[in-house]
Amino acid sequence: MEEIIHFDQQLLLALNGSGSPVLDRFFMMVTCTGTWIPLLLLLLYIILKNRPWREALFFFIGMALVVLIADRFTSGFCKPTVHRFRPSHEPALEGLVDLVGDYRGGLYGFISSHAANTFGLWTFIALYLRRRGITFTVLLWACLSSYSRIYLGLHYPGDILCGALFGICDGILCLGIFLYACQRIGLPLRPQWPVAPTALGYNSNPEGIQSRDVRLFTVAFLITLLVMIILSFIPGLFV
Numbered sequence: 073m074e075e076i077i078h079f080d081q082q083l084l085l086a087l088n089g090s091g092s093p094v095l096d097r098f099f100m101m102v103t104c105t106g107t108w109i110p111l112l113l114l115l116l117y118i119i120l121k122n123r124p125w126r127e128a129l130f131f132f133i134g135m136a137l138v139v140l141i142a143d144r145f146t147s148g149f150c151k152p153t154v155h156r157f158r159p160s161h162e163p164a165l166e167g168l169v170d171l172v173g174d175y176r177g178g179l180y181g182f183i184s185s186h187a188a189n190t191f192g193l194w195t196f197i198a199l200y201l202r203r204r205g206i207t208f209t210v211l212l213w214a215c216l217s218s219y220s221r222i223y224l225g226l227h228y229p230g231d232i233l234c235g236a237l238f239g240i241c242d243g244i245l246c247l248g249i250f251l252y253a254c255q256r257i258g259l260p261l262r263p264q265w266p267v268a269p270t271a272l273g274y275n276s277n278p279e280g281i282q283s284r285d286v287r288l289f290t291v292a293f294l295i296t297l298l299v300m301i302i303l304s305f306i307p308g309l310f311v
C-alpha cells in the first residue's frame with residue numbers, strides 16, 4: 073500500500089501545475105461548475121426538443137439522481153471516512169504541490185466528487201442517447217474537469233480514478249432506474265424511437281436526437297473552450 077501511495081504522489085507531482093499563469097486561469101475556469109451551466113441548459117433544451125416531455129422529465133430526474141448519489145457517496149461517506157488529505161493539505165508535500173491562488177479546497181479528497189459526478193453523467197448520457205458526437209463531447213468535458221483537479225493540486229490521480237470508476241457504476245445504476253421508469257409508463261425505448269410529440273414539436277428521427285442538435289451541442293462545447301482560452305490570456309482575471 074505504501075508503494076501505491078508513493079507512486080500516486082509522484083504521478084501527481086508529474087502532472088500537477090505548469091508554472092503558466094495562462095494555464096492556471098484556464099483550469100480554474102474548467103474546474104468551476106458554473107462555467108458549464110450554459111452547456112447543461114443547452115442539453116436540456118435538446119432533450120425537450122427531441123423527446124416526449126415525460127421522457128425528458130425522467131431524463132432530467134435521472135441526471136439529478138446521478139449527481140445526488142455521487143455527491144453523497146464521495147463527500148458524505150468516503151471523504152469523512154477514509155480521511156485522506158488532499159495534496160494541497162498533505163504535510164509531506166508542503167511546498168512541492170503547485171497551487172493556484174493558494175486555493176486548497178476541503179481537507180480530505182478521496183474520492184473525487186468532480187470525477188464521480190462528471191463520469192457518472194457521461195455514462196448516463198452516453199448509454200441512453202448513444203449519439204457519438206454527444207458521447208465524445210461529454211467524455212472530453214469529464215476528462216478536462218477531472219484533470220483540472222490534479223492540475224490545481226486538489227486531488228491525486230488515484231482519487232480521480234476511483235471517483236471515475238464509481239461514477240461509471242453510478243451512471244449505469246441510474247440508467248437502469250430510468251429505463252425501468254420509462255417502461256412502466258409505456259415510453260418508447262431504443263434501439264429505435266418512432267414519431268413522438270415533444271414539448272417543442274415532433275421528432276421522427278429513429279436515433280432519438282436530430283443530427284443537427286448533436287452538432288449544435290459539440291459546437292457549443294468548442295465555443296465554450298475557445299472563450300475560456302481567450303479569457304485565460306487576460307492578466308489578473310480569476311486568479
